[in-house]
Amino acid sequence: MNEAKQSSLDDPFAIFSQAISELSARQSFNLPAKLRQQLRSMQTSCPICACDFFHQSSIVVAQIVPVELGGPDDFSNCFLCCERCNRKRGTSDLLSMGDAFCSPTTAPPLPSHGRALGFSPTDLMQRRVELLARSANHWTPHTRNSMKSTVLKHLAKRWAEPRFRVFAHHSSDLALIGFARRSGDAKSFGVAKVLTKFQGARLALVGEAVSVYQVDPGRFLPLIWSLIELNALVVPVPLPSKDAVAPGSEWQDFWPDHVRSVAALRSRLRPGHASKFGELARCPDATRALSNKPDALRKRRKSAAKVETNRSQRLALYHQNRIKDALQDGACAVLEARLASLHDLKT
Structure with missing residues (x-):
């Protein structure tokens, strides 16, 4: 009996399921x-x-x-x-x-x-x-320079779906997604479970009121963002025997954070962090998607040629100024000697 109890305590799926049961209890409001x-x-x-x-x-x-x-x-x-x-x-x-x-x-x-x-x-x-x-909202895939109307338009599409709650754990070697029966309507859960299975997750544990899916850690973030876009409120569940994912620049350690204002969503500030401009004080911006249209490609090539021309002009001006300063300081003989030595090496 003690061995069975100890094995259940060491099982991450059982610990995760027990945590979901405790967190899914209805909160009192007086x-x-x-x-x-x-x-x-x-x-x-x-x-x-x-x-x-x-x-x-x-x-x-x-x-x-x-x-x-x-x-x-x-x-x-x-x-x-x-x-x-x-x-x-x-x-x-x-x-x-x-x-x-x-x-x-x-x-x-x-x-x-x-x-x-x-x-x-x-x-x-x-x-x-x-x-x-x-309310508590997740991040959006916009940048800090996005207009408020753009962020609200994106959130309006998210809020047009019924909000529900899912539970998640993410570590370097384990990623779990859990659903509790008292955390939303059946239709939303049906869509979320189909999406979870479509992302390659497998059913690891099923109970009377809780179901747990295991997903590959490399596919965890795409699945989480897909659930968020379905208007899911994701509740992070830490496991005592698992270490958190190391801080990264591609949302690895930012997905559990919730913010309660559109202004904070736009500024990318993490809750509970000082408003610094450091790497970990703000979540990363969305990756910029470049267009492949002919006009966009032509403009990029033209801009690259212009940048290269400006770089060459600045470099030539820099060398001219160095030669002028050397002539004024009487170091022309040194420069000529170095140029002669370089010429000798090439020949």
């Missing part, structure tokens, strides 16, 4: 009684099933973007719904809660702070996009 009463005065019906609160005995506080999916823990992220709808939804995204919530919309021009909050499905979907901009 709204103060004064704010709860304020919500009760602003809402009269459940926005999910449209039932009247007057006929409901149990009303609970729900979140537009659950904290398990990176949502902010504040009043603007709250609304009231009946207990049955809250139990049915769990920690799933609002996009998976029927036709009324299946059409994503644009964010309002102003944040919800300081203005009246709406609680219709359309209002909740508008606030969802606004809250996702303040």
Whole structure:
């Protein structure tokens, strides 16, 4: 019995599965009684099933973007719904809660702070996009010079899919991806698992509420970024017997970092790091993709020829200045002797 227990403690798959079970537990969220009463005065019906609160005995506080999916823990992220709808939804995204919530919309021009909050499905979907901009987000493949509108357009495509949560471990010799049943809707998990298998991962462990896939460490980063683009919130799971990947310049050690503002996404600053311009204080920029169109190739060749001409001109000017300085200092004989010696060596 002790040997079996020890073998389970040494098994990285069992440790990873146990960590997922602990991390996937639903987080408690307690709204103060004064704010709860304020919500009760602003809402009269459940926005999910449209039932009247007057006929409901149990009303609970729900979140537009659950904290398990990176949502902010504040009043603007709250609304009231009946207990049955809250139990049915769990920690799933609002996009998976029927036709009324299946059409994503644009964010309002102003944040919800300081203005009246709406609680219709359309209002909740508008606030969802606004809250996702303040939620825990991964990096984007843009550079620091990208415009804010470009980054938001890229994020809008990501947020048009229901957000879900996956668990991952990455070390030099082991890469694992895990899914928990209480971390999103079934449709999103189905797409994510198909994508995981398509990237060459194999099912290593399956349980009642947890499934673990093993992927080649060299294919881990492409898989992670594919899941992020599906609007997955990736939760890093360290293993006690595995060392972290050494710092690199191609996102090896940056993928677990989460940021909560679009400004930080654009500046590439890592959370918890000082705003320095060092290599490890910022995550790397995206690789620049050069066009292969004829016009782009012609411009690059023309630019390369111009650069080479300017380099030759600067080099000739440099040598002319050296000869002039030597003549002024009376070192012309030395230069002539060196040139003569070089000429003798060549002949």
